[in-house]
Amino acid sequence: MYRHVALAVMSALIGATSAMAQTSGDTIVDISVEGLRRVEKEAILDKLKSKEGTPVDALLLTEDLRSVWNTEFFRDVRIEKERKDDGWHIYVVVVEKPSIKEVKFLGHDDLSEEDIKGVVDIKPFTILNKDQLKKNVVKILDLYVEKGFYLADVAFRIETVDGTEHEVNVVFDIVENTKVMVKQLSFVGNEHVTSDFIKSVLQTREGNELSFVTGSGTYKEEFFQTDIFRIQALYYDHGYVNVKVDPPSQTISSDRRYIFLSVPIEEGEQHDIGTIGFSGEVRLEDHNGNVLVDEESLRKRLKIESGDTFNRTKLFEDIQALTDVYRDEGYAYANVTPNSRIKKDERLVDLDLEVERGELVYFERIEVVGNTRTRDKVIRREMRVFEGDQYSASGLNESRARVYQLGFFETVNIATSRGSKPNTMNITIEIKEKSTGTFQVGAGFSSVESFIATAQIAQNNFMGNGQLLSVSAQLSFGEFARQLATLQFYEPYFLDSQWSFGLNAYITQRYFREFQRNANGFSPSFGYPITPDLRVNAGYTLEWIEVVTDAASGPSLADLNRGNGRNSAVNASISYDTRDNRLFPSSGHYHVLSGELSDRLIGSEEGLEHRRMQLFMRYYYPLPLSLVLKLNASFGIVRSRGDERVAISERFFPGGIYSVRGFEPRGLGPTQRVSVRGDPTSETFEFIVGGNKEVVFNLEIEFPIVEAAGIKGVIFADAGNAYDDDVGFFYAGTPKEHIPAAYMMGSNELLLNGPPLGLYYSFGFGFRWFSPIGPLRFEWGIPITKRGKDDRDIIFEFTIGNFF
Structure with missing residues (x-):
């Protein structure tokens, strides 16, 4: 109401003086803002197109009024003007909306306040905005639906704070109702695939006696909508290429505690795979004319065969495998498209696998980002692809796995981007480092060694070089106790070679049933990887051993x-x-x-x-x-x-x-x-x-x-x-x-x-x-x-x- 009155008055006042202002050439000499409490004056002046030193313009003042109103900070906005000897004075008069003192949530028993606050973006000491309140009601409802409270109700109300009209409390009243349990999940029209088999692939489950413990059986709309696609996928994987899953019917019980779900299915006929052909850029040769890829080699990689029941998942797995064949030969943008032709009368699906190789691609630059402690070489030496190499999909996957297996990083991502030429590609290894140093002191019990006390100081990425340095001690008691202290060093790439080097030094006391074995020594070792999975190691051990028996049995064991x-x-x-x-x-x-x-x-x-x-x-x-x-x-x-x-x-x-x-x-x-x-x-x-x-x-x-x-x-x-x-x-x-x-x-x-x-x-x-x-x-x-x-x-x- 305030807005419409203000706009009408301003239109009349501004219209009556517009011609005089423009013809007189009078300018605005001052713009002031009145009524502000929390909002900064500069935030309002920035919204005005009218500026000091410019002529008064009726259209601009009308736009300025709308701009200030649209900030949604105010419940009333007026623009007034006064002509004085030195020119026009403009007054922007506002009444701020109240600010939020406190946000309250009432009626939530099953969900914690922290959970609700996690989805709500209304905070104390911000300006009240009713549209924003309505959006947050929807967010809270969505959270309850996600948690299985399908019938939850949420409303908001605004409470005035005693003694002031400038602050309010926002209260969200929540009626959780009970979680809706799936009482019955049925299917109509499934003649060839049993209901139990369909249910086995779904996230939505029927409730049972243990649902109050396990949480199974709770209806979740998002899960159920995903399950519709799971049903289609199940049928596609069993040859029903024309299956239709119609919108399900949902019935709520009178006490609003249970939901009954029924899914109509039109199965159609089951189809087998007919012919499997290849087209496009199938044959690939190297510079010497040697065949790298041809139709015969591709067929050997297929898991599907003519006569098999059509299975969409297996088909897509084969498509990925064939695509990787070309990508491992350097064709980064290779694509294999399955073109199908359904023979309804014969209940067959003929497949034509069309190959588009694209251009041969080479790696141009490899960049490492995010490593604040770890040196570049520690990461680069784990890479299985290098600058100047042909593109290799499996090489990238193996590289990422090897870098992640170092154990130094929370996340490892490999991003690719086009290089300086159409046939080049850059690699960016994006990592997020985690703490690799540990200091542990612990105590515990074991049925073997009774009380155990341990202490360890270790750095798995010593000086950022990927080396391990560890000092540890263990003290235990009981019949099979042991005391040990160890110093361990391990260099996985000794002198930047493929050889590894390790050194262990130790002092141990180990108790067996009838004797005690004491040993002090050290052991250096070297290792070399023959293949990524096969490794040889060689080492040397020098130690001093003492076997101690008790006084009673010692004399009788002289010959031992x-x-x-x-x-x-x-x-x-x-x-x-x-x-x-x-x-x-x-x-x-x-x-x-x-x-x-x-x-x-x-x-x-x-x-x-x-x-x-x-x-x-x-x-x-x-x-x-x-x-x-x-x-x-x-x-x-x-x-x-x-x-x-x-x-x-x-x-x-x-x-x-x-x-x-x-x-x-x-x-x-x-x-x-x-x-x-x-x-x-x-x-x-x-x-x-x-x-x-x-x-x-x-x-x-x-x-x-x-x-x-x-x-x-x-x-x-x-x-x-x-x-x-x-x-x-x-x-x-x-x-x-x-x-x-x-x-x-x-x-x-x-x-x-x-x-x-x-x-x-x-x-x-x-x-x-x-x-x-x-x-x-x-x-x-x-x-x-x-x-x-x-x-x-x-x-x-x-x-x-x-x-x-």
Whole structure:
């Protein structure tokens, strides 16, 4: 109302004096603004086209009035003028809208105020704007719909603040109502595809007894609209190329708690793939006329075949694979277009795959941005494409993966842009660095080592050179305690070559069941990648070892080679690694074959000389429902020089959470009966002396429990054993008298010929939490083959760290 009155009055006043002002040549000598409280004067003057020193213009003043009004800061705007001796004085008179003192949200029980504030853009101490309030009502409603409150209602009201008309409170009144649950989801017209199969691909689910816990069954409009496209895609992938999914019907129950959904479907006929042809720029040759790509080579890459049921997803996967063939040959803008012809009567879809190669493209410049600490060379040396190379799509993908796997960056993106010529392309590697230095002090408990205290200072990107420098210490107590301090340095590109270099120095005390092994030493090593997945390593170890037994058993073990003294050894290994993630793998393989030689010729003391070979093979397979199958097989053998028994400090001790669960830690393998205090007439006990051969098998199925929290469950089966010097693997070819006889299957059956295949077996279950301090494992192992009545029926163990 104010606006219309003001505009009418101004039009009359300005119109009556317009001619006189323009003919007299009088100018504006002053413009003032009255009524401002919060808005700056300059913000108003900037909106005016009328300026001091210019003639009074009726049309301009009318436009100025509209401009000031349109700022939406004011509930009343007037422009007045007064002629004085020195010229015209213009007065812009305004009444500001009230400012917002406080924004309140009432009636929200299921959604937090923080959630609502996250979508609302109205803030205290800003000017009240009713249009903006209406937009924010819609935003809040959209949030409730997203959370499943399909029937929520939101309104706003304005409260005056006592004692002033210049400030108000904005109140959003929210009526959440209950979440709408999907009571029934049905389909009409699906004769060939079952309703259960359709439901299996949808986000929308019917509610059940556990919906109040899991949240499943809540109706969300956005999800349901996406599900309509999922239904179409499902039919396309099963040959129904003419399927039609009509708009669904929705019915709300009388109490507004449930929704009934019905989706009409016209399936049409199922079609198979007819002929598959190629056209366009298919054949590709190099400069010497050698064929790089032709129709035959493309057909070998196709997963679809004539006669198969038409599947749109597989077709698009094949299209991408064919496109990548040309892009890996340098044709960055290659395109493969599927032209289809539907033969309705024959129920066939003929395909013509048309190839457009475009121009051959070369990389011109490679630029790295965002690296404030990491040097360019650390990133560039991981690239699989270089300036001047032909374009390669797989090379770019591999480059990004390698840079990300460094672990120094939160995000790694590779952007491409056209170069200075039509056939050139620039690469920009955009990274966001993250903290690579850590200082950790922690304490915890483990069923293996009781109380554990740890401390570590590490820099994974030392001086921005991509090197690792770490100092760590661990102190634990209990029957299987250990104390260690380590210094580690690793250079992945030694002297800017493909060779890696590592150096470890350590002081350790490790407690076994019947003895303690102390070792101080260091170990340098070098490595070289033969292929991206295949790597060789070689190193040297020099350490001083001391084996300590208790006073009671010490005298009776005089004939046992304890392995005290200096150990000097060279080692080598070859590894093959295709895991998708080195910390939490879900697919791929990891195999390592290693050997170690300790000999007096290179400085080892008598009794510590040995030759060791170890092999472990690990397999990871993704299964449906986010399950992961993990398999591990480990073999080891160590032999001493000549006929001397292998030192106890170098032998194998399987058992426990790191090898064969369900048995005591390091409790499997050969034993030797010894007497207390060396008295042959006193009581004897079994002293575990370890084996010179070891076999361990593990099978696990890992599954998500609370995926967002990093909690997973696991079921497992283990088998393993260690064998003495005069016993073969699996007891093969071993005389019966050399096989221990005291074995039990279950609770009472005696295995007179030892355990089956010479292995101890167990199974069990557990869960794992990938917590901020590292992976925590809680596992229960149940032995199948017992060594006697002393073995427990079930063993619970927990620890920090991954298994395999």
